[in-house]
Amino acid sequence: MPEGHTVHRLARTFDTLYAGQVLRVSSPQGRFADGAGVLDGRRLVVSEAWGKQLFLGFAPADVSDTQVTGLTRAPDTLWLRTHLGLYGAWTFAGAPDAPEVAHAIGAPRRRIGERDSLPSSAPSVSDVRITSVTPTSDTWDVPEPRGQVRVRLLGAHAVADLTGPTACEVITTDEKQSVEARLGPDPIRDDGDPAAFVARVGRSRVTIGQQLMDQAVVAGVGNIYRAEALFRAGVDPLRPGREVPSATVRAIWDDLVVLMRDGADHGAIVTTRPEDRGPAGGRGRTRQNTDGAPGAVPADQAFYVYHRDGLPCRVCGSPVLVKELAGRNLFWCGTCQT
DNA sequence: AATATATGCAAAG
DNA sequence: TTTGCCTATATTT
Known part of the structure; x- marks a missing residue:
């Protein structure tokens, strides 16, 4: 049950948990099998919110450090666009060594080892560190999906499950910009006018x-x-x-x-x-x-x-x-x- | 077990 | 302006 603040919070959470990592992407429920297949094995490089829209930017896995600048507009970046609608939710779970573990209905409900406050703005692209960590389920206990999980994102030390979204699709950078063109200014964003x-x-x-x-x-x-x-x-x-x-x-x-x-x-x-x-x-x-x-x-x-x-x-x-x-x-x- | 409800949106009428 | 849709949870039968 999210308004824009929840989505921005989610964007920060994805940055903290996953930025720079290669992710395993799947659709346990099956309804997003095609999109999950396209994103599986790509590298999450940016997580961004505009209003109630969440955009997760995935670069090809082999992107190098020197290519990072400008990834938000790179033509080969693919975006996972999700919108939670009335009752969509992301649920998080993580390994003990995760930077923070969030378990969420709509928004992070519980975090382990969380700092007093999250950064007030998402890291810029240039802050994203490319890591070589590969997602693994060998070193920690990844929970089974519960309920109708449309998308599962598995990283090095955390898993995120999406249920009940009103929108969930893979789009290009151009398509992302046309979605944004239809949105008014967002009071949470620095560019809100x-x-x-x-x-x-x-x-x-x-x-x-x-x-x-x-x-x-x-x-x-x-x-x-x-x-x-x-x-x-x-x-x-x-x-x-x-x-x-x-x-x-x-x-x-x-x-x-x-x-x-x-x-x-x-x-x-x-x-x-x-x-x-x-x-x-x-x-x-x-x-x-x-x-x-x-x-x-x-x-x-x-x-x-x-x-x-x-x-x-x-x-x-x-x-x-x-x-x-x-x-x-x-x-x-x-x-x-x- | 069935029903009501929800911080949403787009398409149809 | 109404309908349909996505799902979990709380309340009622």
Whole structure:
């Protein structure tokens, strides 16, 4: 159940676990047998997220160190494009000597030997080290795939299984660029362009609530970030985009940058300000997909409005509203958001 | 055991 | 605007 922050986190995980390695690629379920065959034995050289799209770049196995620069656009790089959809998930397992071991549903749930925080941005291509390590199952216990595993990536000391994706395909660099051309700016990426977002929202009568869910307007925002960002901005989701002041739209972007980068760093969406949460206390489970860090926010205090229909607004006390719109539930406070 | 639900999207009507 | 699709998990029968 991923929004963009989860996908960026996954990209970092793949970099940490696999960058530079030759991978064994298979499709235990069989539905991706052809694509797996094409990638099997190639070398993962770059892992990149744009919105909810994950791109894993595979060079030919014999690529040399001196060829590494520019691999992201090399014509012979092939990309595994995956999109988790509503319920896709990557599950990780690893050997004791893995740099980190992640076991994940949607996002890494457990890591062994993890540093305090992952790097805040993916390593650049030039940081990728080509290793000669060959994947092996001789030295550690590789678990059997569980469930409908579309793709399995086996590296030197870790395995990653993908289930339930809405998209999973091998594409060329050109095709990757045409996918990216259809995506709006991504607040988590350094190249995310706020001006493009502000201009596009202001050009349309479509409601701001709908536009935030449109990946061509802004990439990576899903139902939770939409609801929460609009609450934090005090904006009624049903207002036409062109009627929202551009300064407010810009403020929404700036807030998304903070919220989504925090989500990518911590593995959970938390949008409540400390003063709007209940008494600090340990009851209640922390949000799924967190690293279980001390002080993590309990699940029932992480949001202002998402999934809180009928409950009192944390700020004004009036009941949170819900309405189905374009097939998705929209949550908001009719008093705080105007 | 069956059903409902989910942080999504594209194609069809 | 509705339908179909991908799958695991929680809830209900």
